[in-house]
Amino acid sequence: xxxxxxxxxxxxxxxxxxxxWQRKFNKPFLYFSIAAKHDLxxxxxxxxxxxxxxxxxxxxxxxxxxxxxxxxVTEPEDEKRRKNxxxxxxxxxxxxxxxxxxxxELPRGKVKWKRKNFHLKGSSxxxxxxxxxxxxxxxxxxxxxxxxxxxxxxxxxxxxKATKVIHTGNHLCVTESEKGWFSETHTMSLLNASNGTxxxxxxxxxxxxxxxxxxxxxxFTTKDRLIALxxxxxxxxxxxxxxxxxxxxxxxxxxxxxxxxxxxxWNVAKWNTKNGNLIYHHQFxxxxxxxxTQERMLEQKKMGRPVTGMTTTAxxxxxxxxxxxxxxxxx
Numbered sequence: 001x002x003x004x005x006x007x008x009x010x011x012x013x014x015x016x017x018x019x020x021w022q023r024k025f026n027k028p029f030l031y032f033s034i035a036a037k038h039d040l041x042x043x044x045x046x047x048x049x050x051x052x053x054x055x056x057x058x059x060x061x062x063x064x065x066x067x068x069x070x071x072x073v074t075e076p077e078d079e080k081r082r083k084n085x086x087x088x089x090x091x092x093x094x095x096x097x098x099x100x101x102x103x104x105e106l107p108r109g110k111v112k113w114k115r116k117n118f119h120l121k122g123s124s125x126x127x128x129x130x131x132x133x134x135x136x137x138x139x140x141x142x143x144x145x146x147x148x149x150x151x152x153x154x155x156x157x158x159x160x161k162a163t164k165v166i167h168t169g170n171h172l173c174v175t176e177s178e179k180g181w182f183s184e185t186h187t188m189s190l191l192n193a194s195n196g197t198x199x200x201x202x203x204x205x206x207x208x209x210x211x212x213x214x215x216x217x218x219x220f221t222t223k224d225r226l227i228a229l230x231x232x233x234x235x236x237x238x239x240x241x242x243x244x245x246x247x248x249x250x251x252x253x254x255x256x257x258x259x260x261x262x263x264x265x266w267n268v269a270k271w272n273t274k275n276g277n278l279i280y281h282h283q284f285x286x287x288x289x290x291x292x293t294q295e296r297m298l299e300q301k302k303m304g305r306p307v308t309g310m311t312t313t314a315x316x317x318x319x320x321x322x323x324x325x326x327x328x329x330x331x
Contacts, residue, residue, distance in 0.1 A: 009043065011065060021065030031086045035059075035094075038107040040068060042087075042094065047075060055098075059109060069109035074099045085120060088128050090146060095133065097126060103149060113149035118142075122162035122176070129167040129193070136162035141174060141196060155196035158189060163206070167193060168213035171231075173220075175207055190218060190234065200234030209251030212260075214273045219260055223247040226262065228276060238276035243269055244283065248297040 007028065011020040025045055032043035040059040047055045054072040061068050073096050088095045093105045093112060100116040119138045120126070126135035131146045140156030160176040163186060167173075172191040177183035186206050190199045205222040212219050217228040217237055224247065228237040242262070249264035259279065260271045269281040 009041075009060075011041075011062065020063065023060075023065065030055075033087075033089050034062070035089060035091075035106055036062075037091055039063065040107065042089070044073075057094075057096075059107070068107065071104065071109050073102070085125060088126065088133065090128070095146070097135075101144070101149070103146070115144075115149055122160075124162040124165040124174075127165050127167050129169075132193075134165055134167060134172055134193070136165060136174070141165070141172075141191070143193070143196060153196040155191070155198070157198055160187070164211075166211045168211055168218065170213055171199070171218070172196075173211045173218065175204075177206075188220075190231070199232075202229055202234045209253050209262075212253050212255050214255055214258060214260075217273070219253060219255075219273075221251045221253055221262055226260065226271065226276070228273075240271070240276050240278075243267070243278065243281040 005026070007025045008022050009025065009032070010022040012018065013020060027045040027047075030044050030046055032041060034041045038059075039062045041062055042057060042059050044055055044057045047053055053075045055075055057071055057073060058067050059069040060066065075098060085097045087097070091106075093103050096102045096104070097118075097120060100114065100118050102114045103112045104110065105112045120135060121138050122136045124136055126133050128134075128146070132152065133144045133146060135142055135144070136158070137154075140154050141158050141162070142154050143152040144150070145152055158174055158176050160178045162174050162176050164175040165172070170193070172193045173188060174191060175186045175188045177186045184205065186204055188202045188204055188207065190201075191197065192199060204220075204227065205225070207220045208223050209221050213231065214228075216231060218231055218234075219226070219228045221227070221242065224242050224245075226238075226240045226242060228239075229235065230237055244264075244267045246264060246266055249266060252263045254261045254263075255273070258273045260273055262269050262271075266285075267281065267283050270279040271277060272279060
């Protein structure tokens with residue numbers, strides 16, 4: 001939150017490290033991403049104004065640094081939405097969620113379709129899977145067709161603020177809470193991604209990472225537990241204490257050969273998917289320990305500020321420095 005002085009976007013050659021081009025900026029980026037198919041890097045900087053103001057998005061040629069296309073998007077009416085909803089990039093375009101939803105075609109940057117009647121709700125980032133985008137709006141959980149912009153289904157049964165919308169590859173997981181991130185108890189719903197039907201609901205502590213799905217179970221973590229639920233009925237299969245004491249670091253959960261792997265800033269561990277037996281746990285030293293989430297949050301705690309695992313999650317979602325983490329998860 002300090003004063004941003006100056007930053008640079010630099011392109012280097014892989015073989016030699018020679019600078020191809022560079023640009024200086026006096027405002028921090030809201031986001032930037034690369035559309036490799038079109039040899040473009042897209043970025044947009046923050047604006048000083050509030051809702052209704054225009055923000056410029058530029059598409060720069062990767063090799064030369066020349067601006068190939070430029071267009072404006074309107075800042076959202078909800079100030080918080082500006083920080084925790086960023087565009088989704090596809091091979092044929094970019095989808096923005098600023099005021100309503102707009103799909104810009106690539107590489108020309110022309111508007112393909114626009115939906116002004118959408119108002120996002122909650123604090124979850126819209127998620128894409130199989131040319132569909134899932135999100136929470138004021139009308140409910142919505143599935144949208146990427147190509148046409150048409151609504152495929154809407155379900156208004158989830159009434160509270162959605163904190164996570166996650167597609168597991170087969171199902172849609174949605175967590176909701178009246179108080180958003182900072183509620184002690186969240187409701188997790190498993191939905192049929194094809195039609196939005198709710199299969200089951202489960203009350204849980206806040207989920208501190210992503211959700212994965214095995215043959216038999218839906219698996220996720222809280223600040224100190226690994227939990228597996230039966231896919232068909234949501235019945236608890238096992239609830240295991242994590243082999244570390246760190247309530248602040250965000251978890252990355254993955255499946256490999258039907259085994260569960262959980263990584264945070266300080267640890268990596270693996271369990272058997274069927275019975276939850278621990279296979280191994282290693283603790284490691286981060287490259288720069290002073291910058292870890294744990295250090296930052298403990299410092300805040302000493303200053304008398306209320307911090308929890310969900311403070312970390314909210315901070316991660318709202319910090320532009322960490323947005324890249326969600327599109328480049330580590331292995």
